[in-house]
Amino acid sequence: MTFRSRLLIAFAIATIVPLALLGFGVRRQLTARLVAQHQRRVEDMAKVAAQDVERESASIAARLSTLARTLRTDDRFRMAAVRGDPGERAYLLDWAELAMRTTGLEMLQLQDSGGRILSSGHFRNEFDRLEPELPRALGAAKGAVLVNVRAPEGSFLALARAESVYVAGRRFDLVGGIKVDSVFLQRFAREEGLHVILSEAKDPKVPGRGLSIGTTRIPRLPARDDNSRPARDDTSARDDNGADNVVAELPIPYLTDSQTTAHLIIAYDIPELALLRRDVDQWFAAALVVVVAGALAVAAWLSRRLSEPLATLTHAASTIDLEGPELALAAGRDDEIGTLARRLGSMSTRLRASAARLRHAERRATVGDMARQVNHDIKNGLIPIRNVLRHLVQVQEQEPQNLSTVFAERRATLESSVGYLDTLARNYAKLTPRVDRRAVDVNGIAAEVAASIAVGNNVRVRTRLPDNVPRALGDPVVVRRIIDNLVRNAVESFDAEGGEVTLATARTPTGGVRITVVDTGRGMSSEELAHAFDDFFTTKPDGTGLGLSVVRRLTTDLDGSVRVESAPGQGTAVTIELPSCTPS
Amino acid sequence: MVTASSAPVDSASVVVTSPVNVQNAPRPTTWGERFVFALADTAAKRDCRDRPLSNVAGPYGIRDVGRSTLQLEPVAGARGPRLTIHLATETSARDLVDAGVDLLVTDSPALAAYAATRGDVTSAPLGWDRTWVVATPRGSLAIDSSVAFRSGLARDAVRTDARASEGTHWWSDTTGCSTAMVRSALASIGTSRVVYPHDESVARALAERLVAVLGGRATATGLAPNAFRSALLSGSEMAYVFPLRRMTVDRCRSMTELVERASWLGGRGAITALIDTRLHAVVRRDRLNLTFTWDSTVAIAPARP
Numbered sequence: 105m106t107f108r109s110r111l112l113i114a115f116a117i118a119t120i121v122p123l124a125l126l127g128f129g130v131r132r133q134l135t136a137r138l139v140a141q142h143q144r145r146v147e148d149m150a151k152v153a154a155q156d157v158e159r160e161s162a163s164i165a166a167r168l169s170t171l172a173r174t175l176r177t178d179d180r181f182r183m184a185a186v187r188g189d190p191g192e193r194a195y196l197l198d199w200a201e202l203a204m205r206t207t208g209l210e211m212l213q214l215q216d217s218g219g220r221i222l223s224s225g226h227f228r229n230e231f232d233r234l235e236p237e238l239p240r241a242l243g244a245a246k247g248a249v250l251v252n253v254r255a256p257e258g259s260f261l262a263l264a265r266a267e268s269v270y271v272a273g274r275r276f277d278l279v280g281g282i283k284v285d286s287v288f289l290q291r292f293a294r295e296e297g298l299h300v301i302l303s304e305a306k307d308p309k310v311p312g313r314g315l316s317i318g319t320t321r322i323p324r325l326p327a328r329d330d331n332s333r334p335a336r337d338d339t340s341a342r343d344d345n346g347a348d349n350v351v352a353e354l355p356i357p358y359l360t361d362s363q364t365t366a367h368l369i370i371a372y373d374i375p376e377l378a379l380l381r382r383d384v385d386q387w388f389a390a391a392l393v394v395v396v397a398g399a400l401a402v403a404a405w406l407s408r409r410l411s412e413p414l415a416t417l418t419h420a421a422s423t424i425d426l427e428g429p430e431l432a433l434a435a436g437r438d439d440e441i442g443t444l445a446r447r448l449g450s451m452s453t454r455l456r457a458s459a460a461r462l463r464h465a466e467r468r469a470t471v472g473d474m475a476r477q478v479n480h481d482i483k484n485g486l487i488p489i490r491n492v493l494r495h496l497v498q499v500q501e502q503e504p505q506n507l508s509t510v511f512a513e514r515r516a517t518l519e520s521s522v523g524y525l526d527t528l529a530r531n532y533a534k535l536t537p538r539v540d541r542r543a544v545d546v547n548g549i550a551a552e553v554a555a556s557i558a559v560g561n562n563v564r565v566r567t568r569l570p571d572n573v574p575r576a577l578g579d580p581v582v583v584r585r586i587i588d589n590l591v592r593n594a595v596e597s598f599d600a601e602g603g604e605v606t607l608a609t610a611r612t613p614t615g616g617v618r619i620t621v622v623d624t625g626r627g628m629s630s631e632e633l634a635h636a637f638d639d640f641f642t643t644k645p646d647g648t649g650l651g652l653s654v655v656r657r658l659t660t661d662l663d664g665s666v667r668v669e670s671a672p673g674q675g676t677a678v679t680i681e682l683p684s685c686t687p688s
Numbered sequence: 689m690v691t692a693s694s695a696p697v698d699s700a701s702v703v704v705t706s707p708v709n710v711q712n713a714p715r716p717t718t719w720g721e722r723f724v725f726a727l728a729d730t731a732a733k734r735d736c737r738d739r740p741l742s743n744v745a746g747p748y749g750i751r752d753v754g755r756s757t758l759q760l761e762p763v764a765g766a767r768g769p770r771l772t773i774h775l776a777t778e779t780s781a782r783d784l785v786d787a788g789v790d791l792l793v794t795d796s797p798a799l800a801a802y803a804a805t806r807g808d809v810t811s812a813p814l815g816w817d818r819t820w821v822v823a824t825p826r827g828s829l830a831i832d833s834s835v836a837f838r839s840g841l842a843r844d845a846v847r848t849d850a851r852a853s854e855g856t857h858w859w860s861d862t863t864g865c866s867t868a869m870v871r872s873a874l875a876s877i878g879t880s881r882v883v884y885p886h887d888e889s890v891a892r893a894l895a896e897r898l899v900a901v902l903g904g905r906a907t908a909t910g911l912a913p914n915a916f917r918s919a920l921l922s923g924s925e926m927a928y929v930f931p932l933r934r935m936t937v938d939r940c941r942s943m944t945e946l947v948e949r950a951s952w953l954g955g956r957g958a959i960t961a962l963i964d965t966r967l968h969a970v971v972r973r974d975r976l977n978l979t980f981t982w983d984s985t986v987a988i989a990p991a992r993p
Binding site: 194257 | 843844845847892893895896897899900903907908909
């Protein structure tokens with residue numbers, strides 16, 4: 105993974121995590137406070153609901169009591185129920201229906217002491233059915249009880265009570281109540297968002313099972329540990345639509361074969377909580393987008409700021425060539441990267457010096473080899489001369505009269521050998537110049553070279569030789585050879601159209617002497633530039649390939665440096681820096 | 689002839705305590721529709737030998753249909769007064785009686801008795817004209833067909849003039865009829881419902897009593913006429929309670945009509961007769977003359993010339 109990628113990831117994590125924690129904390133606090141507030145309200149509503157149920161129970165009891173008093177003085181009832189008068193049987197069968205409507209009850213049945221239904225208001229034709237358990241169980245209960253009541257169209261749930269009445273010494277039971285349905289539960293849902301569910305407590309998580317009557321909508325209830333307490337600490341839950349709600353419960357006796365208690369569950373949606381949560385989510389999302397975008401932008405800028413100089417430095421370091429020209433590193437910065445660049449430059453300089461010393465040592469070793477070669481070559485050149493001289497001595501001693509003749513015959517051999525030795529000396533002189541060390545007037549040498557160089561009409565040599573250039577430490581012959589080679593190379597780089605050569609000197613920031621030769625010739629490609637200092641490398645048809653090679657060796661011998669900048673069609677600039685005669 | 693009035697009247701008011709939907713013509717679903725459609729039916733103006741009745745007004749045409757009233761006028765060339773028929777509940781019928789109605793036709797004996805307390809009326813029960821039956825598609829439902837049970841239904845379950853159904857019923861004797869008694873494939877019974885036409889209070893009372901006696905998960909459900917017809921055709925309910933004409937001129941033709949309603953009704957034991965019922969008519973003596981056809985259908989008689 106790149107440094108830039110790591111930096112981006114780090115910034116993203118550093119911004120997202122705190123922001124996410126903040127959003128989560130705000131949501132949690134909002135939820136906790138609103139839920140607690142509404143939980144108290146719902147519990148108050150549960151208390152009110154309990155009072156309402158008590159009130160309904162008392163009302164049922166009062167109505168049954170009134171009916172009981174009426175029955176005692178109802179002669180037609182006595183005739184039908186006590187005397188068994190068939191003429192009043194229809195009256196008895198219709199009595200409960202009429203009484204039910206009169207009292208506003210929604211279920212009413214009159215049973216004899218054996219549990220036989222004599223008259224039913226909600227199911228007129230259910231007469232004569234035996235149901236002794238119902239009045240017995242209701243009589244044992246303290247208040248109203250939920251019961252399943254049979255009707256022609258099916259059963260319904262009722263909140264019922266029982267009242268006994270004695271007529272002619274016989275007991276009759278009145279069982280009456282009101283229907284418990286969604287309309288009944290609606291009275292407890294006094295506020296928007298309030299849901300009331302009457303459910304068996306077997307598995308409240310599944311409201312559809314068993315008894316389940318609700319108001320407009322049945323929210324999903326929270327899981328519970330037992331029949332009375334919600335399992336979650338905050339007592340809040342989420343319904344199918346994602347809304348939050350709080351719940352409270354009211355147990356109500358429920359008479360079935362297997363159940364004794366039903367639960368009136370009051371659930372309250374908290375719409376403002378959902379709205380607040382949504383708003384928080386929206387703001388959080390917006391903040392997240394802005395912060396992440398900003399962080400990524402800063403990270404990208406920072407990583408570029410950091411990585412680009414490093415990349416440049418890396419590239420520069422990868423192109424350092426101890427044999428090639430000196431490269432400029434990014435040493436102008438005053439930060440860590442600048443320090444690194446300077447250290448790298450310093451190291452490069454030290455390595456370059458070490459390489460130069462190494463090359464010097466190699467050269468010394470090479471000089472030994474060369475001396476042996478020179479020895480061999482000279483011996484080869486001297487052997488014919490010695491043979492000719494011995495021959496001449498022998499002729500002088502034995503045949504002096506033929507000396508001139510023999511000398512004439514062997515003269516060509518002598519001249520050839522001398523010529524060979526002269527050529528040999530000349531060639532060796534080119535490879536191993538003798539270096540002297542003294543103050544050199546570089547401007548003067550440059551002016552002489554510029555004046556003596558033979559150029560065509562289409563070539564112009566310009567000089568820029570300021571007076572403040574110090575004297576260099578070196579050999580005037582070597583310096584002349586350096587400048588002469590550079591100017592000659594520049595002049596020879598022109599094609600038929602010609603060009604301009606600028607020979608300039610200057611004082612370096614460190615007090616040294618800088619010699620620059622710039623031409624407007626054809627320049628060099630990067631590949632040519634890479635081999636510019638190699639021995640015998642030339643781009644000219646009649647070149648020796650020793651010009652720049654000799655310049656580099658001579659410059660190195662003077663403890664100087666050489667740098668070449670060139671591009672195809674852009675000309676070439678060669679810069680030589682030599683140490684000054686006086687220490688800086 | 690119930691009573692006689694020598695003074696001709698141009699118009700008369702009639703109270704019927706039964707729902708009437710003229711859209712159901714000519715196939716009545718209630719006894720009120722049967723009464724009204726008979727007034728407009730020329731075929732009903734014939735005797736059992738298919739001879740025209742000379743003492744019957746009409747036939748009538750239904751001119752106007754209001755929310756709770758119908759206007760009937762004799763068709764061109766026919767005799768009889770214009771009739772305003774009030775479709776009333778038992779409660780509102782009492783108000784109309786007190787306001788002076790010319791004719792009350794009701795299935796409520798209590799209402800007829802109340803109407804008869806006026807001094808200027810004559811009250812008379814009509815003939816036992818309808819038999820209420822329970823039909824079970826597979827004949828497997830255990831319906832108590834004892835006289836005691838049916839008498840109990842007539843006495844306690846319904847609030848109309850009723851008796852345990854008596855005699856031999858025309859649907860139980862198919863001798864000599866060519867009606868194909870092919871039972872169609874019945875849909876499986878998917879419910880435990882005893883269904884009935886919801887406009888018929890007698891059917892409702894009988895269905896509820898059957899449900900009370902059957903116990904378990906049985907329920908009584910009233911259906912609209914079309915829904916009831918469809919349910920009867922499918923035979924997918926547990927039981928059906930509905931009325932049939934007690935008498936018929938052409939037994940085989942009636943049987944054919946019955947089987948057209950649901951082929952399974954022609955099966956042996958599919959229909960159990962429960963009770964017979966009859967209507968009561970209370971008429972102002974000085975206003976209208978009534979006569980009855982052979983099958984106890986009420987008819988307006990024209991004034992004496």
